[in-house]
Amino acid sequence: MSQPANFSAEHASRLRLMAFDVDGVLTNGDLYFTPNGDEIKVFSSLDGHGLKMLQEAGVIVAIITGRKSAMVERRAENLGIRHLYQGVHDKRAVMRELRTSLDLASEHTGYMGDDVVDLPILRACGFSATVADGHEFVREHVDYIATKGGGRGAVREVCDFILSAQGKLEPMLRQYLQT
Template identity: 45%
Template sequence: MSNTAPSLAARAANIKLLALDVDGVLTDGTLLYSADGGESKCFTTQDGLGIKLLIDHGIEVAIITGRRSAMVERRAKELGIHHLVQGRDDKLAALRELCQTRDIALSACAYCGDDLPDLSAIAAAGLGVSVPNAPAYVRDRADYVTEHPGGKGAVRELSELLLNAQGRWGEIVEGFLTTEATTR
């Protein structure tokens, strides 16, 4: 980033939509196949809470994935994600279409991915994000690389970053302290 580019905090403060890849971001990228042809993926509940907090505080969340999976559809439904795009290899085209239908500027979108199909969306988004388990050429083009790997809290970390930049994180934490104190 050049010295004239907006700071990370300024970019994060402007985000209205977070779009996420699945394999390698919401999961660790491992695909488990059973002998009967079934497929399994592991999602972390901490990422799930981060997504719910974003949605509850006015940041839309979308999933854009090249694969099709009933498990991803189920997870999106459980978390209240209404924008699910599956089977799309051109992530940037999918992101642009989503932005157009939601009337959100690409500069007000964050995109988090981990591999070559995500590269153009990472580069074009207002806040391009990668995970540390991504190849170097993907990480190098991101505005931010999470400390936590995909499937291990990267989305939660990104959620907290966005909510903090938008001045919401303190009130969220305080709300959980107050809730906990009143339920004892």
């Protein structure tokens, strides 16, 4: 069971860097291959806008993933995500290096993953999150469990949660009401 929401919000309020896994988080985890062997991934536009809003609010966004895909590179470029790490076997080590290069303490970092291989990095960050359909064991060890599944708005939900915890969500949303 995750911590109470106020515990999670306290951790999310301190974030200056939020990193995400891809398969099962930014996508639903299904792997599609064409007859030529090309990989196809489906991303949520809701999640994409949430990532852009995080960046606009001053939170650095990174992708740290175990697989390597040209589709992920294209998506990161499209969203303006400069910190992209693919084909990573030790995600915690990459986070440590990124944190050091950005001069951030671990309590100012967060990660969203969905499977047990993500637990070392999830536990090394000040804020951890998973998707509703993440592995049960992972859901037992994170600060925040999204109500939505991977690739289906879970990332947007977490982005909104972080922005809300930092007092930035409502002002950002209000700008869309102005004519």
